[in-house]
Amino acid sequence: MTNKFDDKNKTLGDTLRSRGISRRSFLKFCAATASMMALPPAMIPKVAHALENAKRPSVIWLSFQECTGCTESLTRSHSATIENLIFDSISLDYHHTLQAASGHAAEAAREAAMEENHGNYILVVDGSIPMDNPGYSTIAGISNYDMLMDTAKGAAAIIAVGTCATYGGIPHAKPNPTGAVSVGDLIKDKPIINVPGCPPIPVVITGVVTHFLTFGTIPELDHIGRPKVFYGQSIHDRCYRRPFYDKGLFAETFDDEGAQKGWCLFKLGCKGPTTYNACATTKWNNGTSFPIEAGHPCIGCSEPDFWDGGGFYKALSMPTENITQTALYTAAGAAAVGVAAGALNRAKKNAATKAHPNTTIEDLEK
Amino acid sequence: MSASLEKGINALKEQVDSSVAAFFSSCVHCGMCADACLFYTETGGPERTPINKTEPLRRIWKSEYTLFGRIGKLFGLTKPVTDELLADWETLVYDSCTLCGRCSMVCPVGNDIAAMIRKTREGMAAAGHAPDGLIGATKRAVTIGSPMGVKFPALQAQIKHVENDTGMTIPVDVVGADYMLLLSSMEIMNFPEFIEAVAKIFDKAGVTWTISSEAFEATNSGIQIGVSDIAAELVQRIVDAAEKLKVKTVISPECGHAYMAIRWDGPNLVGKPFDFKVRHILEVLDEFRKDGRLKTTGKESQRLTYHDPCQISRRGGVIDEPRNLLNMIADDFVEMPDAGKMNWCCGAGGGVSSNERANEIRLKVFQRKKDQLDEIKPDAIVSACSNCRIHLEDGLEEYHMEIPLLSLTETLAEHLAD
Numbered sequence: 174m175t176n177k178f179d180d181k182n183k184t185l186g187d188t189l190r191s192r193g194i195s196r197r198s199f200l201k202f203c204a205a206t207a208s209m210m211a212l213p214p215a216m217i218p219k220v221a222h223a224l225e226n227a228k229r230p231s232v233i234w235l236s237f238q239e240c241t242g243c244t245e246s247l248t249r250s251h252s253a254t255i256e257n258l259i260f261d262s263i264s265l266d267y268h269h270t271l272q273a274a275s276g277h278a279a280e281a282a283r284e285a286a287m288e289e290n291h292g293n294y295i296l297v298v299d300g301s302i303p304m305d306n307p308g309y310s311t312i313a314g315i316s317n318y319d320m321l322m323d324t325a326k327g328a329a330a331i332i333a334v335g336t337c338a339t340y341g342g343i344p345h346a347k348p349n350p351t352g353a354v355s356v357g358d359l360i361k362d363k364p365i366i367n368v369p370g371c372p373p374i375p376v377v378i379t380g381v382v383t384h385f386l387t388f389g390t391i392p393e394l395d396h397i398g399r400p401k402v403f404y405g406q407s408i409h410d411r412c413y414r415r416p417f418y419d420k421g422l423f424a425e426t427f428d429d430e431g432a433q434k435g436w437c438l439f440k441l442g443c444k445g446p447t448t449y450n451a452c453a454t455t456k457w458n459n460g461t462s463f464p465i466e467a468g469h470p471c472i473g474c475s476e477p478d479f480w481d482g483g484g485f486y487k488a489l490s491m492p493t494e495n496i497t498q499t500a501l502y503t504a505a506g507a508a509a510v511g512v513a514a515g516a517l518n519r520a521k522k523n524a525a526t527k528a529h530p531n532t533t534i535e536d537l538e539k
Numbered sequence: 540m541s542a543s544l545e546k547g548i549n550a551l552k553e554q555v556d557s558s559v560a561a562f563f564s565s566c567v568h569c570g571m572c573a574d575a576c577l578f579y580t581e582t583g584g585p586e587r588t589p590i591n592k593t594e595p596l597r598r599i600w601k602s603e604y605t606l607f608g609r610i611g612k613l614f615g616l617t618k619p620v621t622d623e624l625l626a627d628w629e630t631l632v633y634d635s636c637t638l639c640g641r642c643s644m645v646c647p648v649g650n651d652i653a654a655m656i657r658k659t660r661e662g663m664a665a666a667g668h669a670p671d672g673l674i675g676a677t678k679r680a681v682t683i684g685s686p687m688g689v690k691f692p693a694l695q696a697q698i699k700h701v702e703n704d705t706g707m708t709i710p711v712d713v714v715g716a717d718y719m720l721l722l723s724s725m726e727i728m729n730f731p732e733f734i735e736a737v738a739k740i741f742d743k744a745g746v747t748w749t750i751s752s753e754a755f756e757a758t759n760s761g762i763q764i765g766v767s768d769i770a771a772e773l774v775q776r777i778v779d780a781a782e783k784l785k786v787k788t789v790i791s792p793e794c795g796h797a798y799m800a801i802r803w804d805g806p807n808l809v810g811k812p813f814d815f816k817v818r819h820i821l822e823v824l825d826e827f828r829k830d831g832r833l834k835t836t837g838k839e840s841q842r843l844t845y846h847d848p849c850q851i852s853r854r855g856g857v858i859d860e861p862r863n864l865l866n867m868i869a870d871d872f873v874e875m876p877d878a879g880k881m882n883w884c885c886g887a888g889g890g891v892s893s894n895e896r897a898n899e900i901r902l903k904v905f906q907r908k909k910d911q912l913d914e915i916k917p918d919a920i921v922s923a924c925s926n927c928r929i930h931l932e933d934g935l936e937e938y939h940m941e942i943p944l945l946s947l948t949e950t951l952a953e954h955l956a957d
Binding site for chain 1: 541542543546549550552555556560570571574580583603604606664665667669674677678681682764766767768769
């Protein structure tokens with residue numbers, strides 16, 4: 174057995190080797206991660222190098238108003254794969270569900286980790302924070318708010334996991350009895366990466382951690398703090414049922430011919446068009462499938478206020494006005510602008526052709 | 540002595556057509572072209588990403604032909620094309636690109652990036668930012684008739700040698716011949732055996748052919764430097780000679796860019812279809828094979844591989860022909876990785892070899908070809924482009940490898956059945 178100190182100084186490469194993970198499968202993981210993060214193939218060796226030599230960074234995981242589904246997702250769905258080992262191989266110093274210690278010993282572990290790694294640890298948060306009455310959710314007599322603010326001070330970066338931590342989630346749904354807010358509502362002075370979803374896809378969080386270990390920076394985020402590489406495209410744009418949408422073939426009920434033939438679930442309330450997540454590409458349960466593949470519309474769980482969207486089975490609102498006429502006018506207007514712009518461009522190109530002097534060998538030098 | 544930025548900008552404006560506009564607006568900045576380009580993979584320099592080489596053309600498209608670009612221009616937000624930009628881009632557009640077109644093959648949105656770089660050269664050349672070596676070659680091509688300064692008497696001397704060695708007559712200016720053979724100056728000066736090989740094979744095949752004393756040069760410096768006016772003039776010389784001699788087919792020799800220039804760019808440059816056919820020598824030889832006019836005897840026992848010249852295989856589509864022909868004479872033929880349309884370029888075509896400044900980089904990027912060769916360890920490399928051949932020999936020497944280079948036509952001639 175190694176003592177705690179040695180264990181901390183082991184690199185990820187050492188840990189993986191001691192667990193019998195071959196270099197080949199490690200590199201395969203690096204290649205998959207690089208492609209997932211849309212990095213050019215030339216970056217694979219850099220990812221591998223950074224990961225191999227990464228000292229296991231300290232991670233403190235705080236769970237507030239949540240259901241532990243996010244932890245379940247991360248620890249279980251890809252069990253016994255290398256992603257999991259990578260995740261094991263960070264120094265997870267505090268996590269309600271996973272740590273052996275309890276009571277005072279548990280809190281002491283958190284405080285020790287914060288002190289030892291001040292300014293360098295990664296803080297992961299799942300669950301929302303109640304701002305109404307702190308009594309709704311306290312840990313070791315400390316309110317969620319106080320614990321978050323205290324732990325966030327020394328963090329290098331914060332990863333908010335799950336829709337509760339990122340946008341308030343189900344606790345925040347109307348009428349929001351606990352006054353639940355997200356991590357981003359409270360902390361403004363630290364980089365926060367939002368990894369929403371109810372729960373989020375496991376490889377997305379390992380991808381974010383890998384990115385942080387490789388580049389020491391947070392990945393590029395969208396306007397609501399989500400890494401663009403995973404949340405850059407809508408479920409709808411990447412959905413394998415999209416061709417049916419384009420053809421206007423929709424399932425009207427869950428047991429009609431269209432449903433059996435696998436047509437688009439838009440009319441059954443699919444939120445795919447307004448939901449940005451990687452489900453349709455990375456899929457779930459080790460790449461097996463995603464909800465739409467199982468015949469259920471997307472409920473939009475990675476979007477803010479998904480619970481208050483007016484019903485999971487209600488089609489995304491149809492416009493109430495007569496859109497045909499408006500569309501016609503718009504199309505005619507756009508066409509006219511297009512023709513005018515085209516004519517302008519052609520005129521410019523023709524002018525350039527006209528201005529072209531016959532180039533001879535006398536004209537090759539200044 | 541009248542090149543100017545103004546002329547360069549005008550030339551770029553002229554080059555923006557609907558395909559260029561569509562290409563630029565559909566580029567998704569994925570960077571896949573980088574990994575397809577040996578000038579990037581062997582140097583790791585992100586500035587050599589193929590699409591980046593078109594930056595001057597992109598700026599003109601953006602500032603002149605897009606709404607946001609034009610609005611941006613009013614407020615000084617759209618980046619202009621300046622002399623400094625063109626000076627900076629000279630080594631990217633000319634030294635670090637052979638127009639091999641591997642980037643165009645991998646582009647997920649179908650942009651013909653190589654053609655865009657070719658168009659960018661129009662602006663560079665008009666603005667006086669073409670490399671000195673290429674300017675010299677172009678001047679010689681126009682005034683003397685060949686980029687290497689080879690005049691007809693030099694060719695005549697080589698023809699005399701061949702005639703003395705073989706006892707055959709090499710036909711010159713024969714009206715009504717079936718085929719008119721073009722040559723690259725590289726062949727005339729370094730590989731006159733090619734003329735001999737063609738003479739033997741055509742004699743056995745029983746077809747008539749000729750060389751024109753007025754237009755024997757196949758290569759087109761106008762295309763490589765990026766001046767369509769000059770390129771058209773050089774093509775017109777061949778058209779005039781072919782029409783004067785009333786030949787049915789003009790043969791492009793073992794030279795990659797020459798084939799692209801005369802067969803695919805040619806009619807567009809002179810603005811009308813040719814009255815004759817244009818074929819690559821390998822296409823002609825493969826037709827002979829199919830018709831039973833080309834018969835060989837004996838096989839090469841050494842391990843042979845084929846280097847695909849970019850303009851012949853990838854841009855020209857002549858991929859099966861060399862393999863059919865090699866099949867006749869090779870016992871141990873082995874394909875290198877990425878053979879065929881995705882084969883790696885030699886690194887010296889498209890004007891790079893006429894540009895001394897590019898010597899260092901072209902030898903550096905040869906590493907890619909070396910890696911391919913290391914994998915299959917051939918005894919000899921067969922190819923069908925004298926420029927590839929010269930540069931591959933150069934590269935092999937630089938990397939201390941001893942693999943001889945063979946011309947496919949010449950090797951076939953050696954195995955010609957009596």
